[in-house]
Amino acid sequence: xxxxxxxxxxxxxxxxxxxxxxxxxxxxxxxxxxxxxxxxxxxxxxxxxxxxxxxxxxxxxxxxxxxxxxxxxxxxxxxxxxxxxxxxxxxxxxxxxxxxxxxxxxxxxxxxxxxxxxxxxxxxxxxxxxxxxxxxxxxxxxxxxxxxxxxxxxxxxxxxxxxxxxxxxxxxxxxxxxxxxxxxxxxxxxxxxxxxxxx
Numbered sequence: 201x202x203x204x205x206x207x208x209x210x211x212x213x214x215x216x217x218x219x220x221x222x223x224x225x226x227x228x229x230x231x232x233x234x235x236x237x238x239x240x241x242x243x244x245x246x247x248x249x250x251x252x253x254x255x256x257x258x259x260x261x262x263x264x265x266x267x268x269x270x271x272x273x274x275x276x277x278x279x280x281x282x283x284x285x286x287x288x289x290x291x292x293x294x295x296x297x298x299x300x301x302x303x304x305x306x307x308x309x310x311x312x313x314x315x316x317x318x319x320x321x322x323x324x325x326x327x328x329x330x331x332x333x334x335x336x337x338x339x340x341x342x343x344x345x346x347x348x349x350x351x352x353x354x355x356x357x358x359x360x361x362x363x364x365x366x367x368x369x370x371x372x373x374x375x376x377x378x379x380x381x382x383x384x385x386x387x388x389x390x391x392x393x394x395x396x397x398x399x
Contacts, residue, residue, distance in 0.1 A: 216244040216246060216270075216272065216273070217244060217246070217271060217272075217275050217316075217384060218248065218268065218273070218275065219236075219245050219246065220248050220289070220292070221249045222251060222277070222278045222288050222289035222292070223286065224251050224288070226249070226252075230373060231279075231320045231362055231365035232277065232278075234374070234376070234377040235277060235320075235362070236249075237377070238377035238384075239275075242381065242385055242388065245384060246267065248267065250289060251288055254292075259296065261298075264292065264296040265309065268310060269309055271313070272389060273313065273387045273388075274314070274316070275317075276289065277319070278318075278320075279319065279321075280320065280321045280341065293348070297348070302351075303351045307352075308353065310354050311354070312355075314354060314355045314356075315345065315349040315355070315357065316387060317357075317359040317360070318359065318383075319338075319342075319361055320362045321361065321363050321365065322366055324364045342359055357387065362376050
């Protein structure tokens with residue numbers, strides 16, 4: 201009998217949130233460090249720091265695909281760089297979310313999962329609208345990721361955005377971190393009331 205094509209990285213999801221962080225200089229980022237620290241403390245969250253894991257950009261595709269399959273919610277956290285994700289997150293998407301795995305013929309590994317994006321910006325919220333400095337809304341800048349979710353059969357969650365991250369004081373960052381922690385917690389599956397099976 202031929203091997204089952206759905207084994208390996210295509211195994212059934214085991215629930216929980218896979219939080220994938222991409223920040224090329226996390227040690228200098230007060231905001232992203234605060235957000236990550238708050239979310240990492242939650243039970244049911246698996247944390248992956250792409251720049252720490254793959255400083256040479258040599259991504260382990262099989263390992264990353266298995267991690268995606270093993271979680272119901274995929275959360276991407278990053279600072280907005282030139283109106284997009286940092287380079288390593290784009291590389292991760294290019295190499296891991298492959299045709300035949302994430303989309304296309306037989307590419308059903310991510311169907312039914314949820315995609316959640318959390319990002320920080322340098323500019324204030326008023327810069328992100330049609331008459332603002334950046335001319336477009338955050339929804340516009342995140343549209344490629346929203347379409348990625350659609351292509352892969354995933355549900356798109358409302359993004360979490362922290363504007364003016366670099367100029368927030370410690371108190372404001374603590375408030376944002378608590379807000380982020382609550383949002384991530386809301387994405388976690390409710391614990392099963394009972395493991396008994398009625399017969």
